[in-house]
Amino acid sequence: MLENCKNAQERWGGVSQIIDRWLHSRQALLVSFCQLSEKKVIADSDKEAETSVRLLCQQLVDYVSAGHFEVYDQLIQEGQAFGDTEGLQQAKSLYREIDGTTDVAVDFNDKYLETDDLGSLQKDLSELGVALETRFAAEDRMIDTLHTAHKNQLA
DSSP: OHHHHHHHHHHHHHHHHHHHHHHHHHHHHHHHHHHHHTOSOOOTTOHHHHHHHHHHHHHHHHHHHHIIIIIHHHHHHHHHHTTOHHHHHHHHHHHHHHHHHHHHHHHHHHHHSSOOOOTTHHHHHHHHHHHHHHHHHHHHHHHHHHTGGGHHHHO
């Protein structure tokens, strides 16, 4: 039994490290987003803004991809390992909410990754900001539901 507890701690304790790295990348994404959003007027010839937009696009794609292809899978596996059927049901609903914001992120990336037309950037940043706020809240609830809820079972 002690060995099973140790294995569980090693297995699901690693999820905390994955989540920590992911949340750190979220913070970097938010810093880039806020710095770009603070600019009131952006001219099409603003090379600094173009560079900032491309950085934001890269961070956005990396963050969204890590969630979909790494973090959410780990959280679901943890919920399954602990037999948390209620948590898994909540996660399905949260995933649908998160998935709805993915299109906004992908559309933003597709539009701005290869363009120097920044005329509608402020409007698009506003739409992206709403989607990110929704996404982050749902992701935080998913972490609470499928990971934080099991911490006591690992100790």
